[in-house]
Each structure stands twice: as structure tokens, then as C-alpha cells.
Amino acid sequence: MENPALKFVFERRSIRRFKQKTVPRRLINRIVDAGQRAPTACGMQGYSLILVTDRKLREEVYKAIGKQKCMEEAPTWILVCADMARQLRLFETLGVKTKIEPLSKFIPAVVDAALVAENMVIAAEMFGLGSVFIGSVWAEMKRVADVFGLPKNVCPIVLVCIGYPDESPPTRPRWPREAVLHENKYKMPSKTLMKDYYEKANEQLVKMRYFPKSVHNWAEHWQRKFPPKEMKVWEAQLRKDLKALGFLP
Numbered sequence: 559m560e561n562p563a564l565k566f567v568f569e570r571r572s573i574r575r576f577k578q579k580t581v582p583r584r585l586i587n588r589i590v591d592a593g594q595r596a597p598t599a600c601g602m603q604g605y606s607l608i609l610v611t612d613r614k615l616r617e618e619v620y621k622a623i624g625k626q627k628c629m630e631e632a633p634t635w636i637l638v639c640a641d642m643a644r645q646l647r648l649f650e651t652l653g654v655k656t657k658i659e660p661l662s663k664f665i666p667a668v669v670d671a672a673l674v675a676e677n678m679v680i681a682a683e684m685f686g687l688g689s690v691f692i693g694s695v696w697a698e699m700k701r702v703a704d705v706f707g708l709p710k711n712v713c714p715i716v717l718v719c720i721g722y723p724d725e726s727p728p729t730r731p732r733w734p735r736e737a738v739l740h741e742n743k744y745k746m747p748s749k750t751l752m753k754d755y756y757e758k759a760n761e762q763l764v765k766m767r768y769f770p771k772s773v774h775n776w777a778e779h780w781q782r783k784f785p786p787k788e789m790k791v792w793e794a795q796l797r798k799d800l801k802a803l804g805f806l807p
């Protein structure tokens with residue numbers, strides 16, 4: 559028989575409607591504790607978490623990156639940041655002589671931050687809470703960093719919105735295992751597999767009304783999200799922000 563704890567992994571899905579019910583601090587603290595148990599590159603724990611309890615700061619974030627309804631509804635916001643500032647300060651204090659270059663700071667810190675975030679949302683599931691990640695902080699990393707007074711070498715990675723679910727959507731589609739699990743050597747899935755997957759996945763998403771009314775299918779959804787011209791602008795913004803934050807040369 560399968561381990562019942564796996565239920566929390568298999569049943570997790572993004573929740574975008576929340577009850578107006580406060581999440582007790584005790585639970586938030588335990589969610590953070592669970593986040594901290596994630597594996598971490600060289601034990602450095604290259605992340606920081608900002609629990610956003612000041613409503614005025616939410617308004618500042620909306621000004622920077624716009625708002626999504628789920629952000630407004632979620633009672634709890636935890637901004638997950640890649641953070642090498644604390645570790646560099648520790649190195650300095652200990653007299654560890656090193657010069658970690660920007661990308662060597664960025665990769666471990668981003669991976670660490672992502673692992674913390676995922677541990678937190680699984681812990682939230684176990685407390686009967688729901689969550690959604692908000693990646694739109696990537697649109698204005700420096701502005702968001704400024705809202706929360708992040709120093710150099712700390713950069714926002716994802717906003718985790720948590721609360722008591724006010725919806726119960728089905729789980730969203732995933733590639734079949736054979737498309738993502740390669741044995742020994744990489745093998746691009748066949749076009750037939752891709753088409754089969756896409757058609758089934760798209761059908762499920764349309765059925766659960768995942769897209770806004772004006773969007774008819776997943777391809778269209780992605781096309782709208784990633785128009786070439788906007789991608790160029792975003793890339794330039796990302797480079798500028800990451801440079802300012804110390805994560806790009």
C-alpha cells in the first residue's frame with residue numbers, strides 16, 4: 559500500500575480562491591520550519607523569507623507588479639528570496655576568504671529558495687491550507703526588492719500566497735512519466751506522444767475552465783504570455799534588475 563503522506567503531494571494543486579480566515583501564526587511558523595528542512599547547497603541556506611503582514615506593503619507590490627485576484631484574497635503572503643547576503647556576511651565574520659561571482663551566488667540561492675518554497679506549500683497542504691506561487695515578481699525584481707528593503711545579494715524569487723481554500727479544483731495535467739524520465743540518455747519525446755499529451759491536457763484544462771473566457775486553448779495561453787516583443791523587454795528588465803541586485807555581472 560502506498561504511504562498515505564504522499565496524498566499531500568499528489569493532491570496539491572494551486573488554489574486561487576481563499577476564505578477570509580486568518581492563518582494562525584503558529585501554523586505559519588511551522589510551515590516556515592518545514593521550508594527550512596529542505597536540502598540546501600553546501601548547507602548555506604541561501605534564502606530568506608519575508609512574511610508580509612503590513613497591508614500597506616501589499617499595495618506597494620500591486621503598484622510594482624499588478625495584482626491578481628488570488629493575491630488579494632490570500633490572507634498570508636510569504637515572499638521567498640534568494641539570499642546570499644547573510645552567508646557572505648558570515649564568511650566575512652569567520653574570515654572565510656572567497657569571492658563568489660554573481661552566477662555562482664545566483665544558482666545555489668535560486669535552487670535553495672525554490673526548494674524551501676515547495677516544502678512550505680506541501681506543509682501548508684498538511685495543515686488543510688491551499689497555496690499558489692506568484693512568479694510575477696520577476697517582472698520587477700528590483701522594485702519588489704526595494705519594497706521590502708532587501709539588501710544587495712538578496713532577490714525575490716517567488717511570492718507564496720497561502721490561505722484556507724475556497725475552491726476545490728481538480729489537479730492539473732502533467733506530462734506522462736516517459737516524457738520526463740530519461741534512462742541514462744536524453745530522448746526527446748515523439749511528436750505523437752507530445753500531441754497526445756497536449757490534446758488530453760488541453761481538454762482537461764478547458765473542461766475545468768482554467769483559461770479566461772477570451773483564451774481558447776493552452777497554446778493560445780502561452781502565446782499570449784510569451785509574445786516575442788514583450789519577451790525582449792522582459793529579458794532586458796531581468797538583466798538590469800539582477801545586475802542591480804548583485805546576481806549578474
Ligand SMILES: Cc1cc2nc3c(=O)[nH]c(=O)nc-3n(C[C@H](O)[C@H](O)[C@H](O)COP(=O)(O)O)c2cc1C
Nearest residue numbers: 570571572574626628690691692693694716729730
Ligand atoms: C514559479 C511559479 C510561478 C507561478 N506564478 C503564478 C502566478 O503568477 N499566478 C498564478 O495564478 N499562478 C502561478 N503559478 C502557478 C502555476 O500556474 C501552476 O503551478 C501550474 O499551472 C500548475 O498547476 P498546479 O499548481 O495546480 O498543479 C506559478 C507557479 C510557479 C512554480
